[in-house]
Amino acid sequence: MQWRESGKAMANIGYRLLRARVSTVEAAGLVHSTAAISPSFETSLLPRTTVQQAVATGLAGAISYGLTATLQSSLEAIADRAIGGYQRSEHLRRAAVLAADVTAFGMALSVRKVLRQHDDEGIWRAAARTASFRVATGAAAGAVAVSVDGAVDTVRGRHDSGTVNLPVVLTTGAAAATALHLARSRRLLDTATDTDQYGIPVRNASLVQPLQAIAVGTGVSLLLYGLSRVEDAVASGVGAAVGWALPGLSPAAKAIGHGVALGGLALGIERAIAIATAATERAGSAIEPAYRSRPTSASVSGGPRSKIDWSTIGREGRRFVNMTLSAGDIEEVTGEPATDPIRVFVGYESAPSPNSRAYLAMQELERFGAFDRPYIVVYSATGSGYVNYVASESVELMTGGDVAGVCVQYSVRPSFLSLDRVGTAWESTLALLTALAWRIRSMPEADQPKVLLFGESLGSQAALDVFEKEGTAGFDILDIDRALFLGTPYASKWRRDWLHNPEEIDPAGMVVEVQSAKEFEDLPAELSQAARVVLLTHGNDPIPKFGPILTIQRPYWLSDEYPRPDGVPEGMRWFPLFSFVLVGLDLLNADDVTPGVFDAYAHDYRKDIPEIVRLSYGFDVEPATMERIERALRQRELEWAERRIVAEKLDNAEQQIRATLADWGVDHTVLPNVVAPVKATEPDPYRAPTEHDLNPSLR
Numbered sequence: 001m002q003w004r005e006s007g008k009a010m011a012n013i014g015y016r017l018l019r020a021r022v023s024t025v026e027a028a029g030l031v032h033s034t035a036a037i038s039p040s041f042e043t044s045l046l047p048r049t050t051v052q053q054a055v056a057t058g059l060a061g062a063i064s065y066g067l068t069a070t071l072q073s074s075l076e077a078i079a080d081r082a083i084g085g086y087q088r089s090e091h092l093r094r095a096a097v098l099a100a101d102v103t104a105f106g107m108a109l110s111v112r113k114v115l116r117q118h119d120d121e122g123i124w125r126a127a128a129r130t131a132s133f134r135v136a137t138g139a140a141a142g143a144v145a146v147s148v149d150g151a152v153d154t155v156r157g158r159h160d161s162g163t164v165n166l167p168v169v170l171t172t173g174a175a176a177a178t179a180l181h182l183a184r185s186r187r188l189l190d191t192a193t194d195t196d197q198y199g200i201p202v203r204n205a206s207l208v209q210p211l212q213a214i215a216v217g218t219g220v221s222l223l224l225y226g227l228s229r230v231e232d233a234v235a236s237g238v239g240a241a242v243g244w245a246l247p248g249l250s251p252a253a254k255a256i257g258h259g260v261a262l263g264g265l266a267l268g269i270e271r272a273i274a275i276a277t278a279a280t281e282r283a284g285s286a287i288e289p290a291y292r293s294r295p296t297s298a299s300v301s302g303g304p305r306s307k308i309d310w311s312t313i314g315r316e317g318r319r320f321v322n323m324t325l326s327a328g329d330i331e332e333v334t335g336e337p338a339t340d341p342i343r344v345f346v347g348y349e350s351a352p353s354p355n356s357r358a359y360l361a362m363q364e365l366e367r368f369g370a371f372d373r374p375y376i377v378v379y380s381a382t383g384s385g386y387v388n389y390v391a392s393e394s395v396e397l398m399t400g401g402d403v404a405g406v407c408v409q410y411s412v413r414p415s416f417l418s419l420d421r422v423g424t425a426w427e428s429t430l431a432l433l434t435a436l437a438w439r440i441r442s443m444p445e446a447d448q449p450k451v452l453l454f455g456e457s458l459g460s461q462a463a464l465d466v467f468e469k470e471g472t473a474g475f476d477i478l479d480i481d482r483a484l485f486l487g488t489p490y491a492s493k494w495r496r497d498w499l500h501n502p503e504e505i506d507p508a509g510m511v512v513e514v515q516s517a518k519e520f521e522d523l524p525a526e527l528s529q530a531a532r533v534v535l536l537t538h539g540n541d542p543i544p545k546f547g548p549i550l551t552i553q554r555p556y557w558l559s560d561e562y563p564r565p566d567g568v569p570e571g572m573r574w575f576p577l578f579s580f581v582l583v584g585l586d587l588l589n590a591d592d593v594t595p596g597v598f599d600a601y602a603h604d605y606r607k608d609i610p611e612i613v614r615l616s617y618g619f620d621v622e623p624a625t626m627e628r629i630e631r632a633l634r635q636r637e638l639e640w641a642e643r644r645i646v647a648e649k650l651d652n653a654e655q656q657i658r659a660t661l662a663d664w665g666v667d668h669t670v671l672p673n674v675v676a677p678v679k680a681t682e683p684d685p686y687r688a689p690t691e692h693d694l695n696p697s698l699r
Helices: 003-019 026-037 050-082 090-114 121-155 166-189 210-243 248-285 315-324 327-334 354-368 389-396 419-441 458-465 473-477 493-499 516-522 524-530 580-588 609-617 623-663
Strands: 021-023 164-166 342-345 375-380 404-406 448-456 482-486 510-515 533-536
Touching: 026 050, 026 121, 026 166, 050 090, 050 121, 050 482, 050 580, 090 121, 121 166, 210 248, 248 580, 315 342, 315 448, 315 510, 327 342, 327 389, 327 623, 342 354, 354 404, 354 419, 375 458, 389 404, 389 448, 389 516, 389 609, 404 419, 404 510, 419 448, 419 458, 448 458, 458 482, 473 482, 482 516, 482 609, 516 609, 533 609
Parallel strands: 342 404, 375 404, 375 448, 448 482, 482 533, 510 533
Antiparallel strands: 021 164
8 A cells, every 4th residue: 555655646746747837937047957968078187076077067057057047037028028018929929039039149149259269368358258158058048948838839739828848848958968968979089089088988989978968967957946946935935025024125025035045045155165164274283193292303393492382383384394304314315414404384373474474484494503504495385284295305305404494384274275365375475585585695695595485286376476576586586596386376376477478577588387397308408597487287287277267268278279288188178167167176186196106197296396306496416316216205205194094093093992981981091002901980889809909019
């Protein structure tokens, strides 16, 4: 009986779905959102996981649905006004709406053709061209929805004003998605790749992917339909309440309801971001089990001679100073006499402002004798405070430890959550570089150390944007000898200005951007010898490419007029709005690394770092020594990763043991890696006294 009732319920649901109808506005949005499934499967810089692909598909569908539904609603309002009102015959209204869709489609295509992309075009031109593209695709979806509405009504022999059968809408969108996907498969056949980014052999294309696109597209469309119904219900409820409470606002009540519903969604997103930010800040300040002990070196922050509070330098600061090489470590690798390197790290919580943190850094440098070293390296860290271990250790190994490294932290969050700290970041960098320049200028010229600058990811942006107004002249103003930047974000205005106008920003030709150390070595001698500022940027690193301009303008690295950088897939194409989403998802996979396995891929620069450090900073190191250095760097990274994992697992085990014993009412102490014998917190009244209890001398 239960199975029979369940079967009836399912049949009833299926029957209702088959008979469900949606407005032509919703139908246009659903057709477009389903058809947009194919572009969401487009090749991007990096492979996507199944979950990430689902996110891409969902976002593509949501964007298409929202824009098209809004456009179709506007066009229908225009059509109604043109024919004198909504109460005219359904045939006349349908014809007017279809005419509005076709007219909008034709006009948008004409505008797009007139505004073809060219070099150095303004942002408004690009925005107008992209808007015309969205109008054209949205109007086409609207025309399809209206035409399907008419065809279905003709077949049924009855007319339902402005509504379309839901299964017919989904089938139409799925057919469009299939056609677009087959066209994509044929295009991939013309590329030189054997497989697409998901490992599917593109020379043996089948219906597997189109069927997958249909299934995902239909599911996303149904989800969007459900969400739109929920949002509309909330908006209607709020609108009714507004109309009842404030009759004068009745004409705008529904709009107010939509505003409240969307505002609630925005507030929820904002709170979620705030919670995530707070959690990452706690993690960034946490003391890891592997780095609880202060360093014993007298030449690093947190050590015996340091005046910086150990509890304020954060997780990355404790890693940075604890992982410092000793003179013995360096000698073991290079076979040459060495000295203990200096490492200074000022945490974000060590002082309240950029200037005060720079002051602390200068005090530490003076205290450790940094100005007696031939090199001082300023490390501009990522958002979390991370300084690339491979880079810092490469410098120390190649200089025999006769170097001082300094970093002033500007955030404890990951880079993507530290974008609001970019101003603080470059203020900190500028304050430190200015203080260093004045201090070094006070020294005899023969004794002055060279200042080297290093930045990675958001740290590159923070350091480069210090010189936004001066171009390369800023490096001379602050007496910076050489600089190296890895994976500089698109948001760096200095880098964008240099790419667009290199003659103005760099009249002396001292800046080069390469994709590998090998490319730098292969540069003409006059270029490599003049290079004082080196940008290392992988072709498939999404961080230097991800920016809002991707929503409206095809980037040069996807243009047919310029050679594609190595690593950019041949099958990758630019789509308005969608490419922004896909490259944004690439950011999630840019830092997928394995400790001890160096690669030159996406945002992983470890394989190139030792050689590019040697070349860009001008260190003279023998090839045999370089081989030993690279081998030691890989081994050290693996050892530190193992140490962190082991310490974390042991700490978790210890915490579990503590919790269990606490439940038993037992007090205890814990020796390193061993739980000590326990003792009862109170005498056990149910245990007979032993000789140990009766004889104090045995206690």
